[in-house]
Amino acid sequence: MNTLRQFFDKIKPNFEEGGKLHAFRSLYDGFETFAFVPNTTANRMGTHVHDAIDSKRIMSLVVIALVPALLFGMYNVGYQNALAAGQLDNATFWGMFCYGLLAVLPKLIVSYVVGLGIEFTVAQWKNEEIQEGFLVSGIIIPMIVPVNTPLWMLAIAVAFSVIFAKEIFGGTGMNIFNVALITRAFLFFSYPSSMTGDDSVWVAQSPIWGLGYAVPDTFSAATPLGEIAAGATALSTSFCDQVVGLIPGSIGETSVVAIALGALLLLYTGVASWKTMLSVFVGGACTGWLYNALGLSPLDACQHVVLGGFCFGAVFMATDPVTSARTEGGKWIYGFLIGFVAVTVRVLNPGYPEGMMLAILLLNLFAPLIDYCFVSRNISRRAKRATSK
Amino acid sequence: MALFSKANMEALTGPLNLNNPVVVQVLGICSALAVTAQLEPAIVMGLSVTIITAFSNLIISLLRNTIPNRIRIIVQLVVVAALVTIVSQVLKAFAYDVSVQLSVYVGLIITNCILMGRLEAFAMMNGPWASFLDGIGNGIGYAIILVIVGFVRELLGAGTLLGIQIVPEWCYEHGYVNNGMMTMPAMSLIIVGCVVWAHRAYNKELQ
Numbered sequence: 001m002n003t004l005r006q007f008f009d010k011i012k013p014n015f016e017e018g019g020k021l022h023a024f025r026s027l028y029d030g031f032e033t034f035a036f037v038p039n040t041t042a043n044r045m046g047t048h049v050h051d052a053i054d055s056k057r058i059m060s061l062v063v064i065a066l067v068p069a070l071l072f073g074m075y076n077v078g079y080q081n082a083l084a085a086g087q088l089d090n091a092t093f094w095g096m097f098c099y100g101l102l103a104v105l106p107k108l109i110v111s112y113v114v115g116l117g118i119e120f121t122v123a124q125w126k127n128e129e130i131q132e133g134f135l136v137s138g139i140i141i142p143m144i145v146p147v148n149t150p151l152w153m154l155a156i157a158v159a160f161s162v163i164f165a166k167e168i169f170g171g172t173g174m175n176i177f178n179v180a181l182i183t184r185a186f187l188f189f190s191y192p193s194s195m196t197g198d199d200s201v202w203v204a205q206s207p208i209w210g211l212g213y214a215v216p217d218t219f220s221a222a223t224p225l226g227e228i229a230a231g232a233t234a235l236s237t238s239f240c241d242q243v244v245g246l247i248p249g250s251i252g253e254t255s256v257v258a259i260a261l262g263a264l265l266l267l268y269t270g271v272a273s274w275k276t277m278l279s280v281f282v283g284g285a286c287t288g289w290l291y292n293a294l295g296l297s298p299l300d301a302c303q304h305v306v307l308g309g310f311c312f313g314a315v316f317m318a319t320d321p322v323t324s325a326r327t328e329g330g331k332w333i334y335g336f337l338i339g340f341v342a343v344t345v346r347v348l349n350p351g352y353p354e355g356m357m358l359a360i361l362l363l364n365l366f367a368p369l370i371d372y373c374f375v376s377r378n379i380s381r382r383a384k385r386a387t388s389k
Numbered sequence: 390m391a392l393f394s395k396a397n398m399e400a401l402t403g404p405l406n407l408n409n410p411v412v413v414q415v416l417g418i419c420s421a422l423a424v425t426a427q428l429e430p431a432i433v434m435g436l437s438v439t440i441i442t443a444f445s446n447l448i449i450s451l452l453r454n455t456i457p458n459r460i461r462i463i464v465q466l467v468v469v470a471a472l473v474t475i476v477s478q479v480l481k482a483f484a485y486d487v488s489v490q491l492s493v494y495v496g497l498i499i500t501n502c503i504l505m506g507r508l509e510a511f512a513m514m515n516g517p518w519a520s521f522l523d524g525i526g527n528g529i530g531y532a533i534i535l536v537i538v539g540f541v542r543e544l545l546g547a548g549t550l551l552g553i554q555i556v557p558e559w560c561y562e563h564g565y566v567n568n569g570m571m572t573m574p575a576m577s578l579i580i581v582g583c584v585v586w587a588h589r590a591y592n593k594e595l596q
Contacts, residue, residue, distance in 0.1 A: 150564055164579060190570040 008032050027120055030130035034060075055172075059135040061271050065262035066139050066316065072258040073251040074100030077147050078212065080203045080248055084221060085213035099212035103204050104251055107142035110151050114158040115141075122167050133172030133179070133322075134162065140180040140316060143252025144309065144357075145187060146201040149194055157186040177364050178323050181357050188357065196226070196353065202248035221248040225308045225346060229353035233298045242306050253312040263315040272319035275331040280314035281305055283339025297347045304343050313342070313356040318363075325367040327374035334370055338363045392518065400511070400523040404530035407592060411534040412585045416502040421535055421581055422574040423494050428551050430490045431539030433480070435532025437495060439525060441472045442504055446524035449512040456513075465508045466499065473498050503527055538580050546571030 008031075015028040034056055078096025082088045115134045123130045141158060161182035166175045188195045195201065202223060205215040224235045224247060237247045245255025253259075266272035288304030291297040297304070304310065318324060318338050325334035338359045345355025352358065410416045417438075424434045448468050449456075456464050477495045480488035488495065498504065507527050512520040543549055545568045548556035556565065570576045589595050 152564075153566070186570065189573065190568045191566050192569055194566065 056132045065265040068258040068261040069252045072255040084215045102208040111141040112138040118162045131172035137179040148201045157183045225353040253309040259311045276335040279335030280339045283336035287340045287343040291347045308354045309356040323364040325370045330370040330374045401526040404526040409530045410503045422577045425539040427543045428539040431535040435535045439528025442528040443524035446512040446520040450517040450520035
């Protein structure tokens with residue numbers, strides 16, 4: 001740790017005013033404040049919130065919470081590939097994991113390079129401090145796309161969402177929509193055949209650097225929700241596999257167990273709101289039970305919550321502190337409606353097997369309205385209390 | 390009064406840039422979203438609006454001293470509706486395919502804010518020639534934006550321009566896919582936003 005500090009101190013003069021690398025000042029600043037907590041604190045005077053943790057440390061915690069789901073996603077990519085090729089008995093754990101790593105890593109790199117590239121450029125151009133918000137978005141984005149998404153599509157979608165969902169609103173903390181979900185929405189509406197299409201997008205189909213297996217061209221694997229949308233009444237995967245996550249799906253969303261590990265960390269550290277998270281699950285389960293009882297959906301409440309991106313969305317994206325409702329009462333309504341809309345889209349719209357993305361984006365839009373209602377209710381209640389005395 | 394006096398030229402060229410009806414006054418957005426999925430309907434729509442704006446401006450300007458103030462909107466609407474009907478019939482007769490593509494949006498030119506705006510703000514208080522030039526200028530200012538949006542949307546959304554394949558087959562063979570979102574109206578709003586952004590970044594006095 002000391003050598004890192006010394007290294008930062010040694011190269012610092014190059015980036016100061018007049019230094020030869022002054023043009024990359026924001027880059028240096030970003031990495032230094034990422035590695036070490038800056039010494040500057042908010043002014044003692046005025047209305048500032050003083051907290052021991054700054055937003056870069058919060059972002060790092062979320063990234064750590066995402067790691068189990070990401071690692072499991074890599075393993076699942078290899079597992080699905082071996083399963084599709086019929087070579088499951090020959091495949092080893094490390095063989096499958098390394099294959100997944102090689103399949104996922106380019107997406108991770110593209111997402112970070114494009115997103116951070118735009119962020120650094122904007123920060124340099126506007127002469128501002130580098131914003132850290134993309135740290136989390138950059139790791140979420142590869143986790144919510146199918147494994148066969150081409151890299152150039154991903155790059156365009158990331159550039160689009162960073163510019164149009166984030167920078168034009170004023171950067172980190174100002175966006176009204178979740179940046180990672182806008183990326184997915186852009187891909188979903190721009191290149192629908194690469195995002196759901198003929199169900200061949202969910203399983204990697206060719207070997208990478210000698211790892212993995214070639215899958216026959218005719219192979220296709222639908223996600224469980226895709227099967228239901230296509231009219232099936234029973235799923236081809238067991239409930240146990242669905243909980244563990246050994247099913248086709250977007251890279252990081254399949255495993256409930258890995259997501260639960262991340263959720264525990266987020267809840268233990270208090271980074272994510274338990275009210276939002278719980279109410280999303282309650283909303284989804286109630287709605288799932290309702291549709292199942294009405295005979296509209298063959299899935300019961302439990303399966304609705306476990307399948308698709310529901311858990312991932314509930315834990316990592318509905319709780320995004322920037323785009324979710326901030327009032328304590330508002331969080332309950334915000335979360336409940338996300339669960340309700342997500343399951344409703346799944347059941348009632350045959351064109352969209354999965355509704356979590358649309359539900360969270362819709363409620364992102366309504367979060368300020370929910371907050372406004374709760375704040376004005378508080379104000380009028382207090383005014384009444386003051387006048388009644 | 391000179392035909393091309395400074396004031397008249399201002400009426401003609403102002404709407405092309407600093408007083409553009411779409412990107413500065415933000416009028417006529419609805420049809421800019423609806424008809425720009427391809428370049429050809431965008432051009433036809435721009436021309437239609439130019440002709441209708443110019444002649445309705447001219448007619449209202451000639452009538453302006455005889456129109457009772459309390460019913461002026463009705464009179465303006467009658468003039469515009471008559472011109473729209475003529476243009477619509479001409480399109481049906483000579484460019485049937487395009488008129489099918491434009492469908493109701495030719496008829497909806499009646500409700501285009503640019504028209505009523507110019508009639509109220511300019512033709513009711515200026516001479517026929519200046520009003521005519523003002524109509525031409527505003528129509529072309531509107532058409533320019535439609536053509537820009539139509540160009541981007543058709544090129545990226547379908548890989549064609551005016552129906553001619555632009556993106557080579559080679560690209561499709563190597564995995565390029567047309568952007569489906571460009572054919573949706575939502576994307577044209579974003580493109581209009583980008584045009585406004587570029588326009589304001591260039592013309593600092595508008596900021």
